[in-house]
Amino acid sequence: MASIKVVLRKKKNKDGTYPLAIRVTKDRKTSFIHLGHHLNENEWDVKNQKVKSSHKNSARLNSLIATKKKEAYDTLLQLETHKDDLTSQVVTARIKPKVGSSFNAQAKAFIANHKGKYNRVKTDQSRIKYFQEFLKNRDITFAEINVPLLKRFTAWLRTERNVSERTITNYLILIRAIYNYAIAAEVVDQKHYPFGKGKISISLPESEKIGLNADDVQKIEALDLSELPAWNHARNLWLISFYFAGMRVSDVLQMKWSDFQNGRYYYRMGKNQKICNLQPPAKVFDIINQYVNDEQKNDLIFPELKKLKTLDDDFAIDRTIAYKTKLIDKYLRYIAKHEDVKLTKKFTMHISRHTFGNLAGKNVSLRVLQEAFRHSSLTTTANYMRAFVTDDLDNALDTVVNFKPVTV
Structure with a gap:
């Protein structure tokens, strides 16, 4: 059951005002329908979902809210009666006033839904x-987005933009998502749909996962960076990520002192909101203790997000993390070139996850690795680890080509 x-x-x-919107929630995923009005925080009655009488236009706005809520509930009831695959986006697409039926208009509406x-x-x-560049800035209808056009687009990405196969797949996934959004909004007929069996089939290609080896990590740990604080800080963040099985940089930068309780680390994983409970390696405390005497703000351990006025603004947090990650990766590249390290592999925050997988190899069970990586299924973990565990295949090749006795 969806909620409104x-x-x-x-x-x-x-x-200083805030946008007024209808929030649609389905299976813990939310979408918003903006009502085109903005209020100060003290003008809004959260409990009763209405504008306070202190606002000069409270009566008119509350009438609008009541009308829009009724429209939303009526639409939701109709959809839940006839649709099994209901999502928050499908609901919002039907409730919102229809915008233009061209690709550009629907793409704009799709983006606005993720504001x-x-x-x-x-x-x-x-x-x-x-x-749009491929189309030479020509707006097109969805009927024109057919199999031949999409094949020309993928060829253009390969030849003109030198884009990887994985990235090409991501482009197609986005176009398909916008197409589905337009279908849900009833501005395009399903019969024109160019995706699926016998048309454009989308499958994610395997991506190459190359992690550092134990010798690489030990060189990084032992490197004296006492005279280079920015380098040392970048190294610390990477090691924290590695020590926690390749924790995502967004979760590392949002670490709080209060997350560490009774010798364990408790946090909610940003990507999927899973609650995690881990016993930190002793090396973790060696690092975070370097920050004990730093400025304390919002209970954060690391400085990247301390300049934000609040941690309630997800957009500002994501934007800051994206910028800071680029800066951290820059210093990691410097470390990779250091004469006492000399890495031949890519060294970024993201590579910490591959490094943990590489070193875990066959020494850690898949079930334990599933917990470490916070994967939702064992199959996901098995597929991820295939990139690192190749001993069986290596031995099979050696046995066959060198005519060794077969062992079972």
């Missing part, structure tokens, strides 16, 4: 821009 609630969005406008999610919006906007 009228709220003030968390992202504040420049004038506040910095990484998602930035990435999608960039990919849409490439598609």
Whole structure:
């Protein structure tokens, strides 16, 4: 059952007001329908979902809210009666007033539906821009987005933009998502759909995962960076990520002192909101103790997010993390070139996860690794570890080509 609630969005406008919106929640995923009005926080009655009488236009706005909520509930009831695959996006697409039926108009509406999610919006906007460049900035109908056009687009990405197969797949996934959004909004007929069996089939290609070896990590740990504080800080963040089985940089930068209780580390994983409970290796405390005497703000251990006024603004947090990650990776590249390290492999925050997988190899059971990586299924972990555990295949090749006795 989906739920509908009228709220003030968390992202504040420049004038200090907040956007008024209907929030649709389905299976813990939310979408928003902006009502085109903005309020000060003290003008909104959160409990009763209405504008306080102190606002000069409270009666008119509350009438609008009541009308929009009724429309939303009526639409939701109709959809839940006829649709099994209901999502929050499908609901919002049907409730919102229909916008133009062209690709550009629907792409704009699709992006607006993810307002506040910095990484998602930035990435999608960039990919849409490439598609528009391929089209020479010509707006097209969805009926024109057919199999031949999409094949020409993928060829253009390979030859003109030198894009990897994995990235090409991501472009197609986005176009398909916008197409599905337009179908849900009933601005395009399903019969034109160019994806699926016998059409454009989308499958994620395996990506190469190369992690550092034990010798590489030990060189990084032993490196004296006492005269280079920025380098040392970048190294610390990478090691923290590695020590926690390749923890995502967003979770590392949001670490708090209060997350460490009774010798364990408790946190909610940002990507999927899973609650994790880990016993930190002793090396973790050697690192975080370097920050005990730093400025204390919002209970954060590391400095990257301390300049933010609040931790309630997800958009600002994501934007800051994206910028800071680029800066951290820059210093990691410097470390990789250090004469006492001399890495031949890529050295970034992301590679810590591959490094943990590489060193875990066959020494750690898949069930334990599933918990370490916070994967939702054992199959995901098995597929991930295939990139690192190749001993059986190596031995099989050696046995056959050198005519050795077969062992079972």
